[in-house]
Amino acid sequence: MEKKQERRNQTQExxxxxxxxxxxxxxxxxxxxxxxxxGSKNVYAxxxxxxxxxxxxSNALCVKLNVxxxxxxxxxxxxxxxxxxxxxxxxxxxxxxxNRRSDSETGETKHYLGSDLEIRREFDIKRLKExxxxxxxxxxxxxxxxxxxxxxxxxxxxxxxxxxxxx
Numbered sequence: 559m560e561k562k563q564e565r566r567n568q569t570q571e572x573x574x575x576x577x578x579x580x581x582x583x584x585x586x587x588x589x590x591x592x593x594x595x596x597g598s599k600n601v602y603a604x605x606x607x608x609x610x611x612x613x614x615x616s617n618a619l620c621v622k623l624n625v626x627x628x629x630x631x632x633x634x635x636x637x638x639x640x641x642x643x644x645x646x647x648x649x650x651x652x653x654x655x656x657n658r659r660s661d662s663e664t665g666e667t668k669h670y671l672g673s674d675l676e677i678r679r680e681f682d683i684k685r686l687k688e689x690x691x692x693x694x695x696x697x698x699x700x701x702x703x704x705x706x707x708x709x710x711x712x713x714x715x716x717x718x719x720x721x722x723x724x725x
Contacts, residue, residue, distance in 0.1 A: 586632045590639060591646050592672055597632025604631040610657060610671035611646065618651050646671060 586597035588604075595604045605616040620627045623641055625634075634642075649669045653659060656669040658678065662685075670678055686694030696703045702712055 588631045588634065588639065590631075591643055595631050597630060599631050600628050601625055601631060601634070602627035605642070608646070608671060609673075610669065610675045612655075614655055615649075615651065615669075618655065619645055622650070 587594040588597055589595075590605070591608050593608045595607050599607070602613075602616050602620055605611050605619060606613055611619075617627070619625070619642065623638075623645060625638065625642075649656065651669075653667045656667050657675065658668045658670055660667060662682075683694070683697050687698050688694070693703050700714075702708060706712070
């Protein structure tokens with residue numbers, strides 16, 4: 559009797575797992591600032607799916623716009639989504655939360671999102687390589703830049719390092 563009941567429970571669990579998988583397939587996607595965010599996520603966690611939006615910026619957005627952090631992305635109205643996008647464009651927050659402080663070209667403090675952030679990062683690495691700084695040399699050699707150890711990690715396949723062959 560107990561075994562039959564355990565089997566029933568297991569089959570019910572499998573069926574609910576299948577239903578959850580089907581719901582994920584048919585899930586609502588909300589587009590904010592060019593990124594598709596699953597509607598099942600809450601606002602606080604969902605906004606971090608946008609490249610350049612950290613947890614602290616997501617929290618600041620929720621506080622400034624009086625959006626409930628536990629509210630689901632799918633429950634947002636068009637007006638709220640427009641407010642969020644305009645907030646992310648202007649970003650009226652303190653400078654230490656922004657990702658581009660004292661830009662090397664302009665000297666301004668800005669915050670970039672999405673592909674703009676990726677392009678800026680690539681240009682920074684390219685500039686470091688051109689001026690032959692230590693970080694640029696490490697980037698061009700495809701080695702760790704921030705002081706990690708290389709004895710046991712960052713080994714490339716096919717390149718033996720510090721190994722002598724028998725003759």
